[in-house]
Amino acid sequence: MNLKLKIWRQANAKTTGKFDIYNIDNISPDISFLEMLDILNNDLIHSGKEPIAFDHDCREGICGMCSLHINGHAHGPDSEITTCQLHMRKFNDGETITIEPWRSTAFPVIKDLVVDRTSYDKILQAGGFVSVNTGGVPDANAIPISKPDSDESMDAAACIGCGACAATCKNGSAMLFVAARVSSLAKLPQGKVEGARRAKAMVAKMDELGFGNCSNTGACEAECPKLISIGHIARLNREFLSAKLQD
Amino acid sequence: MGNFLCSSSVGRKLIMSLSGCFLVLFLIFHMSMNIAAIFSEDAYNMICAFLGANWYALVATVILAGGVIVHLVYAVLLTLQNRKARGAQRYAVTVKEEGVAWSSKNMLLIGFIVVLGLLLHLYNFWYHMQLQELLGNHTNDFGYSPADGVSLIRDLFAQPVFCVIYLVWFAAIWFHLTHGVWSMFQSVGFANATWYPRLKLISNIMATIIFLGFAVVVVVFYIKSICPACCVA
Missing domain, CATH: 3.10.20.30 (Beta-grasp domain)
Structure with missing residues (x-):
């Protein structure tokens, strides 16, 4: 060629x-x-x-x-x-x-073609983790997690943080990335405990770093190499708003 | 607690969602009211008289204007932030991503067309009706009573140019609603993979009902103007 x-x-x-x-x-x-x-x-x-x-x-x-x-x-x-x-x-x-x-x-x-994606790392550092020591791998049956929940969590966890979502979004919004991280942990009992704090901290960091506002075009989902669904953004909105309303 | 509505991106979207929802409900009310004009001109004028310069109609008008202003101001604010986030350096090559609706990427543009139509509409009707009544005038510029809405409709839609302008305006509202209605569910978090096709269908149906409900009045009154015997009411 x-x-x-x-x-x-x-x-x-x-x-x-x-x-x-x-x-x-x-x-x-x-x-x-x-x-x-x-x-x-x-x-x-x-x-x-x-x-x-x-x-x-x-x-x-x-x-x-x-x-x-x-x-x-x-x-x-x-x-x-x-x-x-x-x-x-x-x-x-x-x-x-x-x-x-x-x-x-x-x-x-x-x-040239290299961009600084440290902003994604900073969002993760703001709350994309479980803050207690969870020890070794638990016995598979020790904590019952339903198949739909585990599937949804794993679908969200497929996010590789490449930045294609914010790069594609006409608003430069990082919502799909943040939503994937919040969603993958929120669907599991280990992550759910800190769900409210995580959603608030990650959204605050995302806004602080100058990412735009999501306008639900779905362009991120269309270009995501891991097919992360904007359904996770709906969950992030839910998690964030309910956390704020409980404050 | 209330601070997040202004300071966070998700909060600002909640405001867009709720104010949009309020405006959609108003559109449904306005459309239902208009349809009365097709069946009975007296009934329509009775509704106009009921919604004149009395305190409950005025309070509702102020709340409605507030809803429009909040939706508009936040739309401009969000778009400015989004443009800044996108950066000055744009892509040389852009494409339409698969499954992304044109209206979803052009909500502000469509919104401005809707606002222009709204300003014209306020001049055509509100200025000659509620405002005249507020000013204490018993007749408007056309010599009609401020509560005589039907005469304004009849005169306006006898002119083809206004029929076309109004239909274009309704089409802009249709595009705005096809994205806006399902989007307001997404922004409050009520959406998932199962519900997306349903919500988008509901959006399209709602937008189409609202378009048809408003357009039918324009069309009926235009036909009446060129053929008075065609629609007897």
Whole structure:
């Protein structure tokens, strides 16, 4: 495959960036998107140019490190996958592919396609945990949890914190991420105890960090690589409002 | 405790939800009232007389205006915060995400069209009715009694341009409600995977009933104006 890549280049957080055009030839349709970028970077290094900075780690869709806004989609045009799981066969030979970093005030660009997602970590640190020592893995039958509750909790826990939701949201809202964290713990007896405190603390931190207000468009859900449902946002709203009303 | 309504994103959305709910209930009331005009012009004018410049109608008008202002002010406030959160640097390429309704991303724009229509509507009716009565006038600019709503309807919708403007306005309300109605359930937390299809269906039905209920009056009075014998009432 021969491709034309339009890639955002930005030296650091303080400079303004711009798009550069790169032509890349003889790309196998079977390689992943990140491998294609590796090949491009290899070429750039060999020709004495600065390689393109992009985030990646596990390359199997579970760490949440890779990002990229590809042709208007977070994690590219395929659904239910992260960028590392995207294959070049999803594109056409000769196509122009536009690659941009996440765009959100709370995710400032550090360099090229790399953004600072520390804001998600800060939200987690505000309450996305169980604060007592729960010891080792309990016996499976010791705490009865219904199958629907456990399923919902696990669906929410599938969130990898990649930031695609806030990056996609026209309001730059992190509600889907926060909702997934609140929901996965609220559905389990171990997490439920601190449910009210958690919802209040995480929403407060999210607002403080400059994320926007959810307007229920559902764009986050459509672009989420883990198919987190906005039903979790409804639960977060419930948890938060009932916690506030009890104050 | 009440502080979270202004200071938190979820609280601000609760305000949008509750004020929106109040305005939807008002629309249903207004639509029901209008439909009376189709069946009996006297009945409609009786309702107009009942809703004149008496204290309960005035209190209700003030509360209603308050509801509109709260919904509008919060909408602008939330949108400004959202634009700031989105950042100055926008995506070069954007797409329509799968399953995302156009109206959900354009609520403020649609809302402004609704407000423009509302201002025109207030001039066409409220100015010639309740306001004249408040000012102590026994007739409005057209020489009608302030409680004679039917004459205003008859004159206004005999003009095709106003019929079109009003129908466009109702269409804007339809788009606003298709997202707004289910969204107000989502914002208070009453929604889940099972209920989304139901809530969205309810939204579409409510929006369509409200559209049709308002539009039918415009259409009937326009037909009456060009063919007085067509709709006898």
